[in-house]
Amino acid sequence: MDDLIHKAEILHEALPYIRRFQNRTFVVKYGGHAMIDATLRESFARDVCLLRLIGIQIVVVHGGGPQIDQTLERMGIRAVFSGGLRVTDDATMQVVEMVLAGSVNSDLVGLICKHGGRGMGLSGRDDAFLRATRLDEVTSKDKSGADVIIDLGRVGRIVHVEPALIRNLISNGFIPVVAPIAMDAAGSSLNVNADTAAARIAEALGAAKLILMTDVDGVKTNSGELLPSLAAAEASKMIGDGTISGGMIPKLQTCLDALKDGVEAAVILDGRVPHVLLLEIFTAHGVGTLVRRD
Secondary structure, X not given: OHHHHHHHHHHHHHHHHHHHOOOOEEEEEEOHHHHOXXXXXXXXXXXXXXXXXXXXXXXXXXXXXXXHHHHHHHOOOOOEEEOOEEEEOHHHHHHHHHHHHXXXXXXXXXXXXXXXXXXXXXXXXXXXXXXXXXXXXXXXXXXXXXXXXXXOEOEXXXXXXXXXXXXXXXXXXXXXXXXXXXXXXXXXXXXXXXXXXXXXXXXXXXXXXXXXXXXXXXXXXXXXXXXXXXXXXXHHHHHHOXXXXXXXXXXXHHXXXXXXXXXXXEEEEEOOXXXXXXXXXXXXXXXXXXXXXX
């Protein structure tokens, strides 16, 4: 009986959050270990379906780096690097589009449909809703430490999001599942960063939350303590003074940019935790790190 009472208490705890987020939009960047582990993939698909069924409008933007690397290797296409950075040439771009807009996207849509949701797969080229220009040449270091100028090839920077297509899908009960491929002015495809794509889509939709699923607990202090909540100004200060470093910097900067451009809150979550979306949204303490406006 105690277990049943505890389950009822959990449902009561979730009720105010269900009310609060009814008909609000959440954009979830799905990637990392949660995309590779079969059990976590199933868990994620079920949780997304649950969120949609109780009235939260979910948009999923997925990555797929490991799957791209595996396919390139299987097809005998050597990855091209310059100054330690991957260059996306035409052959690589064909594989990127095949994997992201093809197998990865359709597999996730299939899982969502399997668990009762109405998944709809698309890339940014559909209805040209993600428009981009090629990234400018970047400066890196060669093995000797000297500066080198690198053209990353068909890698894009999103310049415009046209949200009508996503809004139409949401209004008709679908869960849009977006592959991070954009279109340039000439109609060619460009590979874009999935975190950035999710943030720009969240901005265009006026989302209540941007959720970045990663393979880390969240943002931590120098002593390793997890920060459950972080104001934008404090986050900027921690980047500036070196408290936050490495791969967390671009993720946190993506959150800050989204907040500045209209998203209400952003969350960095550990996708290795089963049901992490539900724990974040429907519990008082949440998990991961919530980045909020000042």
